[in-house]
Amino acid sequence: MSQPRQIVPGATYMITRRVVRRHFLFRPDAAINQLLIYILAVSARRYGIQVHALCAMSTHLHLVVTDVQGVLPRFLQFFHRIVALGTKVLRKWEGPVWDHEATSVVRLLTRAAVVEKIAYVLANPVTAGLVRHAREWPGVKVEVGEIGRGVLHAARPSVYLDPKNPQWSEKITLPLALPPAIEQDRAEGFREQVVAELERQEAQAHAEIARRDLRFSGPERASHVSPYERARSFGALRERNPTFAVGREQGGxxxxxxxxxxxxxxxxxxxxxxxxxxxxxxxxxxxxxxxxxxxxxxxxxxxxxx
Structure with missing residues (x-):
């Protein structure tokens, strides 16, 4: 039996969900990017979720969100279900889309944790050896400068969603909110912290790629890999499933x-x-x-x- 999770209004989380057997079903192309942004925007609006950051990798999704109303399980159920159904039609895929492991939901309890996890989410394509800098990733992502003032836009995808159903509007927008712990007059300082942490994580990734004598794949190659292929690199099984994060050097x-x-x-x-x-x-x-x-x-x- 899994441990109970405390769900309270106003909590901020990093959420990760993985594709079955690490297939590249979310390979970054215009159609999957449109599908993911649109469904996330509809889901967030439906359940009052504030989105701060996201990055869609070919094999998994990362989100940093605030659950304003304390309905996170409802949001995840709806969002993941519609993404899976839309992906199955778009990719002509039979069988499950999501991995059998439970969604990773990590509550971010401090400003340091929010800064580090947003940077972690954005740096993911660099850490994976796909692009040299996060801004080069062709998949769905957020730029640091957009947090708290940017808006993502998407038209309704032509697959799966019934245009006659009023819940699927023709166009939708997704505002990128500041985390609730960050005051508006201190937003620029917060974004500067995220930039510094992102640069630190990118530098670590560059050093690791060099140490292993590898090269970055590049955005062009990432965009043209077959969505039916699987990642060949070793993917370690998750030994721990943390429920919260406080950031480095936050022992108390x-x-x-x-x-x-x-x-x-x-x-x-x-x-x-x-x-x-x-x-x-x-x-x-x-x-x-x-x-x-x-x-x-x-x-x-x-x-x-x-």
Whole structure:
């Protein structure tokens, strides 16, 4: 049984979902870019999700978002389902689109974590040896300067989505919001921090590519690889599935967050055991989502802050 996850309004997350068997189904081309932006924009608007950063790699997707209303599972279910169905039609693909592993959802608890994870998301094509600089990636991505002031645009894709259904508007926009912890008058300083961290991560990637005597593939090659091929490089299995991040050299914040996670899980287990033996008045900790949504359990109004 998986561990319960605390879902609270206003939390910021880095989200990663991988393609089945590392196929290049999201190979960057105009059609898949349009599909991903459009569905993300519709999904974000439907569930009140603020999007801060994203990068669509050929084999996986990265997002950094804020769940304003505390409905992240609903958003992910809808977004991933429509992306999969649209991709199956676009690529003429039979079978599942997504890997069997659960979506990675990492809550970002500090400004340092937000800076580092946004840079990590944007640097992904460089770290993978595909392009020398993040700005060269031809797939769906965000430029640092767009965070908090940019808007992505997409017309409705011609595949899968019924133009007669009013939920699929002809055109849609996706504003790129500032993370809620960043005040508007300090936005430029925040973007400068992300740029510095992105440059640091790019430099690390360049050094690693040089150490291995490899070359960057380049955007042209990445755009023309067959979507039915698979990544040949070794992909290590995820030994850990972290639930939160605080950034480098944030030991005190990490210990506080770990204690809060343990307290939430312990309180949840006690309430669940009481509920299972018929005590329907069992009080679950704030942030309980599944049991509240599908069984209507009572939930404490006091949040155990991470």
């Amino acid at each position: 914040a990490w210990r506080s967050a770990a204690s809060a996670v343990q307290a939430f899980r312990a309180s949840y287990r006690v309430a669940l055991e009481r509920w299972r033996v018929g005590v329907r008045s069992a009080l679950f900790p704030a942030g309980t989502w599944w049991m509240r949504t599908f069984h209507g359990v009572s939930v404490n109004a006091v949040v155990l802050a991470l």
